[in-house]
Amino acid sequence: MTDFQKTRSLFQIPDGVIYLDGNSLGPLPRAVPDRVGRMIAEEWGQELIRGWNSAGWMTMPRRIGDRIGRLIGAPAGTVVIGDTLSIKVYQALASALELNPARRVILSDSGNFPSDLYIADGLLKSLARDHTLKVVTPEEVDAAIDETVAVVMLTEVDYRTGRLHDMKTLTAKAHAAGALTIWDLAHSAGAIPVDLAAAGADFAVGCTYKYLNGGPGAPAFIYVAPAHVERVRPALSGWMGHAAPFAFDLDYRAGPGIERLRVGTPPVIALAALDAALDVWDGVEMRDVRAASAALADLFIREMEARCPDLTLASPRDGGKRGSQVSFRHADGYAIMQALIARGVIGDFRAPDMVRFGLTPLYIGATEIRSAVDIIADVMTHRRFDDPAYRTRAVVT
Amino acid sequence: MTDFQKTRSLFQIPDGVIYLDGNSLGPLPRAVPDRVGRMIAEEWGQELIRGWNSAGWMTMPRRIGDRIGRLIGAPAGTVVIGDTLSIKVYQALASALELNPARRVILSDSGNFPSDLYIADGLLKSLARDHTLKVVTPEEVDAAIDETVAVVMLTEVDYRTGRLHDMKTLTAKAHAAGALTIWDLAHSAGAIPVDLAAAGADFAVGCTYKYLNGGPGAPAFIYVAPAHVERVRPALSGWMGHAAPFAFDLDYRAGPGIERLRVGTPPVIALAALDAALDVWDGVEMRDVRAASAALADLFIREMEARCPDLTLASPRDGGKRGSQVSFRHADGYAIMQALIARGVIGDFRAPDMVRFGLTPLYIGATEIRSAVDIIADVMTHRRFDDPAYRTRAVVT
Numbered sequence: 138m139t140d141f142q143k144t145r146s147l148f149q150i151p152d153g154v155i156y157l158d159g160n161s162l163g164p165l166p167r168a169v170p171d172r173v174g175r176m177i178a179e180e181w182g183q184e185l186i187r188g189w190n191s192a193g194w195m196t197m198p199r200r201i202g203d204r205i206g207r208l209i210g211a212p213a214g215t216v217v218i219g220d221t222l223s224i225k226v227y228q229a230l231a232s233a234l235e236l237n238p239a240r241r242v243i244l245s246d247s248g249n250f251p252s253d254l255y256i257a258d259g260l261l262k263s264l265a266r267d268h269t270l271k272v273v274t275p276e277e278v279d280a281a282i283d284e285t286v287a288v289v290m291l292t293e294v295d296y297r298t299g300r301l302h303d304m305k306t307l308t309a310k311a312h313a314a315g316a317l318t319i320w321d322l323a324h325s326a327g328a329i330p331v332d333l334a335a336a337g338a339d340f341a342v343g344c345t346y347k348y349l350n351g352g353p354g355a356p357a358f359i360y361v362a363p364a365h366v367e368r369v370r371p372a373l374s375g376w377m378g379h380a381a382p383f384a385f386d387l388d389y390r391a392g393p394g395i396e397r398l399r400v401g402t403p404p405v406i407a408l409a410a411l412d413a414a415l416d417v418w419d420g421v422e423m424r425d426v427r428a429a430s431a432a433l434a435d436l437f438i439r440e441m442e443a444r445c446p447d448l449t450l451a452s453p454r455d456g457g458k459r460g461s462q463v464s465f466r467h468a469d470g471y472a473i474m475q476a477l478i479a480r481g482v483i484g485d486f487r488a489p490d491m492v493r494f495g496l497t498p499l500y501i502g503a504t505e506i507r508s509a510v511d512i513i514a515d516v517m518t519h520r521r522f523d524d525p526a527y528r529t530r531a532v533v534t
Numbered sequence: 535m536t537d538f539q540k541t542r543s544l545f546q547i548p549d550g551v552i553y554l555d556g557n558s559l560g561p562l563p564r565a566v567p568d569r570v571g572r573m574i575a576e577e578w579g580q581e582l583i584r585g586w587n588s589a590g591w592m593t594m595p596r597r598i599g600d601r602i603g604r605l606i607g608a609p610a611g612t613v614v615i616g617d618t619l620s621i622k623v624y625q626a627l628a629s630a631l632e633l634n635p636a637r638r639v640i641l642s643d644s645g646n647f648p649s650d651l652y653i654a655d656g657l658l659k660s661l662a663r664d665h666t667l668k669v670v671t672p673e674e675v676d677a678a679i680d681e682t683v684a685v686v687m688l689t690e691v692d693y694r695t696g697r698l699h700d701m702k703t704l705t706a707k708a709h710a711a712g713a714l715t716i717w718d719l720a721h722s723a724g725a726i727p728v729d730l731a732a733a734g735a736d737f738a739v740g741c742t743y744k745y746l747n748g749g750p751g752a753p754a755f756i757y758v759a760p761a762h763v764e765r766v767r768p769a770l771s772g773w774m775g776h777a778a779p780f781a782f783d784l785d786y787r788a789g790p791g792i793e794r795l796r797v798g799t800p801p802v803i804a805l806a807a808l809d810a811a812l813d814v815w816d817g818v819e820m821r822d823v824r825a826a827s828a829a830l831a832d833l834f835i836r837e838m839e840a841r842c843p844d845l846t847l848a849s850p851r852d853g854g855k856r857g858s859q860v861s862f863r864h865a866d867g868y869a870i871m872q873a874l875i876a877r878g879v880i881g882d883f884r885a886p887d888m889v890r891f892g893l894t895p896l897y898i899g900a901t902e903i904r905s906a907v908d909i910i911a912d913v914m915t916h917r918r919f920d921d922p923a924y925r926t927r928a929v930v931t
Contacts, residue, residue: 151580158583165579173803174571181749182562183548185880186555194750221798223772224621231660247784252773252798255786259771263628272784346799352578353591353802374656375620376649385885387644387669389652401618401649402743405750406570407804483582488782 139425141498147417148350148500155509157484160296160324160462160495163350163414172413173406181405188405197408198377198399202358204415205349208423209322209341210332211360217395218411219403222323222344222357224373226256226290228398229340229359231372233288233317234260234268236339236365240287240316241268248275248295253321257290275300279310286316293331294324294460297487299452301329301460305336312337317365323347326358328430328461328497330423333360340365348461348497351411359398366394375400417499429498431456434463437496437506441465444514448473451491462495475527476516482509536822538895544814545747545897552906554881557693557721557859557892560747560811569810570803578802585802594805595774595796599755601812602746605820606719606738607729608757614792615808616800619720619741619754621770623653623687625795626737626756628769630685630714631657631665633736633762637684637713638665645672645692650718654687672697676707683713690728691721691857694884696849698726698857702733709734714762720744723755725827725858725894727820730757737762745858745894748808756795763791772797814896826895828853831860834893834903838862841911845870848888859892872924873913879906 149165150156156164180192189195202216209216230243243257249272257270273281275295282289289311293302308318317339325331327348333341341360345351361369371391376382377399380390391397435456441448441463448465467473467490474486484494494509516522546562547553553561577589586592599613606613627640640654646669654667670678672692679686686708690699705715714736722728724745730738738757742748758766768788773779774796777787788794832853838845838860845862864870864887871883881891893903913919 149579151582154582156582162578162583162585164582165574170571170574170579173574174567177562177567177570177749177807181559182546182567185548185551185553185561186559186882187875187880188559188750220617220621221772221801223774223798224617224770227770235660250773251776251782251784254784255771255773255776258786259767259769262767263632263769344799352574353585354799354805355803356801357798370656370659372656372660373621373624374652375618376647376652377620379648379652383885385648387648387651389655401620401754402741402751404618404753404801404804406752406807407801408751410574410803478584483584485583488780 139421141429141502144417144421144499150500153481155482155505157482157494157496157501157509159350159497160347160493161485162346162353163348164500166350166414166417168413168416169352169410173410176406176409194403194405197405197412198403199396201408201412201415202395205326205345205358208418209326209360210334212334212363215363215395216358216360217398218356218358218408219399220357222342223252223256224400225342225357225359226253226321227260228371228373229319229342230257230260230288230290232369233319233340235370236368237287237317240285242285243268243270243288243290244278244281244286245270245272245290246275246278247272248300249290249292250296250321250323253290253292275302278302279307282310282314282316284314286311286314288317288319290319292321292323294328296324297451297491297493298464299460299462301458304338308336308338324460324462329427338362345411350414350417352407352414355411356404356407361395361398369397371397373400377401377403426498430461430496433496433498433501433503433506434459436503437463437494437510440507440510441513444510445517447517448492461497462493464491464493466490467492469522472522472527473516476522476524477513480512480516482512536818538826538899541814541818541896547897550878552879552902554879554891554893554898554906556747556894557725557744557890558882559743559750560745561897563747563811563814565810565813566749566807570807573803573806591800591802594802594809595800596793598805598809598812599792602723602742602755605815606723606757607731609731609760612760612792613755613757614795615753615755615805616796617754619739620649620653621797622739622754622756623650623718624657625768625770626716626739627654627657627685627687629766630716630737632767633765634684634714637682639682640665640667640685640687641675641678641683642667642669642687643672643675644669645697646687646689647693647718647720650687650689672699675699676704679707679711679713681711683708683711685714685716687716689718689720691725693721694848694888694890695861696857696859698855701735705733705735721857721859727824735759742808747811747814749804749811752808753801753804758792758795766794768794770797774798774800823895827858827893830893830895830898830900830903831856833900834860834891834907837904837907838910841907842914844914845889858894859890861888861890863887864889866919869919869924870913873919873921874910877909877913879909
């Protein structure tokens with residue numbers, strides 16, 4: 138049984154803050170500063186170039202990949218870390234299209250994170266000029282999977298509403314139609330149980346700065362099903378994916394298995410931070426996280442609907458169809474969120490009208506939920522968001 | 535006039551080490567640990583998601599890009615940081631080919647870093663199936679530039695020998711033939727004066743973990759000439775390169791100027807380390823660095839040839855045709871370098887037979903050069919590299 142009192146003690150949350158934005162940037166795990174400090178001072182500072190071997194820098198992308206693999210149902214040796222999520226989407230998509238050469242359609246939905254669609258657009262305009270990107274609504278995906286589709290590319294949990302796709306069912310449907318699947322787990326990994334192997338997913342990608350708490354801009358991960366990986370020919374064929382990077386051959390030969398999805402030199406400082414952040418998950422079972430976060434979300438929705446009726450629930454009411462966030466709509470959503478942040482309730486805003494609250498039992502409990510609703514209710518009841526200072530738009534990720 | 539006594543004091547070099555491998559991984563600048571520690575504890579830990587605005591994380595790729603721009607003759611607003619060098623090569627190459635659509639040849643040379651060639655290979659097999667990669671020797675490049683060439687893609691300083699291409703002459707030749715140029719500055723930035731604007735370079739890329747001392751796996755940079763940048767359509771079209779990333783439009787619109795070469799979420803911890811590392815360059819003039827490093831290299835070659843005749847100079851003898859490293863060949867090069875590292879003289883080995891020594895006056899002086907040659911001469915004279923322990927190959931980057 139997961140001990141959430143213990144996991145709470147592993148995070149540094151500032152005094153006066155109720156942090157409901159771990160779905161955008163996870164808070165600082167207490168182990169990170171010291172681990173990164175030692176990596177910099179002792180490994181880089183003392184070992185210098187020797188650190189690639191003596192400190193194990195070169196193998197971090199695989200070793201940390203395996204740590205994440207445990208949380209998403211990926212067998213050891215099927216996940217590797219590096220680059221950004223957008224780059225990993227490009228790799229997965231380029232590879233998947235090549236594995237399904239007779240088909241010409243990439244199927245995605247309007248609930249996908251826009252960057253995934255942008256990456257597909259760039260790829261279509263360059264690499265795959267005879268392909269098309271078909272974007273339907275989330276509800277239409279199932280019916281749109283047909284024998285024209287090469288790849289179904291979806292984000293499992295909608296970044297705005299938290300709506301959850303049924304990975305297992307849609308993957309089976311895709312396979313029955315002869316299509317491959319790419320699952321973006323940005324809002325899944327560390328938030329809900331994922332079982333890539335059981336679902337038969339072909340490719341998966343995700344970031345580590347949300348529910349995995351790896352820090353701002355922490356590197357991404359990619360999973361390729363063992364059945365495919367030896368047939369993958371990387372479009373982004375960098376030296377770290379080469380079979381023998383230090384032979385310095387002039388010709389590219391793809392490395393074994395998931396290694397070939399590596400591209401350039403691994404970002405060691407960021408990997409040290411991520412590695413320390415993942416210690417939080419030792420002894421944590423995703424089914425316990427799911428049960429606890431669903432209970433928190435149900436409590437939050439109940440309290441919000443009772444006390445803040447002007448905010449309209451945008452997330453599925455059924456916890457089984459929802460990831461680990463709860464979102465509401467309001468025409469003044471931006472100003473409301475600014476007012477909340479000023480009061481220490483940190484969630485975020487997604488255009489045009491959505492306020493999002495990420496919930497995770499790792500560091501949030503019922504007490505924080507009730508306190509947050511008290512503040513939200515006060516802001517709504519007294520229209521404290523009418524202050525002009527809260528209406529000036531700024532960039533918020 | 536650059537004060538090299540001051541720059542030396544800004545680095546932490548372990549006792550007993552003469553570090554001649556800054557061309558592979560620069561040593562730790564003393565400002566880095568504290569800066570990274572504060573970024574993690576105060577910005578991530580206290581500001582949480584607000585750090586994207588309040589701590590300026592979102593604009594770091596451009597701001598730090600401008601700091602590097604000063605060292606490579608790139609005007610403000612023409613350089614942006616992110617990803618790895620391999621990814622930046624892909625972006626430059628995909629863009630350059632599209633800007634020169636009537637041509638079908640990528641011209642490069644066997645002195646280019648293999649990863650650049652691997653990236654071209656991956657791109658040719660996917661994006662540009664009707665193009666070819668023509669690889670000639672470095673000496674043949676000039677003559678091979680003709681009206682079939684779309685892009686001349688070269689690393690300015692050969693990663694093995696330090697041989698220096700003439701950027702200005704080859705760029706002019708390329709332009710006269712209707713070709714574009716991509717310059718990889720991995721072994722140039724921070725090592726020798728580079729003037730991209732004066733040379734008329736079209737694209738340039740580079741890494742920051744060598745002479746710029748950004749730390750293992752520090753992010754890369756890309757330069758696009760102002761004349762081209764508004765016509766570039768990124769193949770890797772991630773959300774950070776979008777004109778309005780936080781509008782979350784479903785359609786991609788390239789951002790203004792160099793911003794469109796950004797891809798995913800910036801690696802903030804690594805950027806904080808790089809930003810601190812670049813403080814070393816405040817008040818440093820590249821022409822002073824060049825003059826001092828050429829003098830060090832001349833001294834090193836003179837002493838080595840006098841005392842270690844079994845090591846054959848592999849670098850150009852003429853300092854004007856050499857970057858900031860000196861390499862020698864020996865059939866036992868690997869074992870020799872292992873023996874040297876065991877004695878505290880850290881250089882590196884490049885297959886099949888080359889020992890490399892990177893020289894920079896930022897933290898190396900004539901005293902270190904003389905001490906290093908004393909140790910190398912002892913190792914060579916007494917064949918201390920015959921120890922079997924030094925003959926076991928391991929991965930060394």
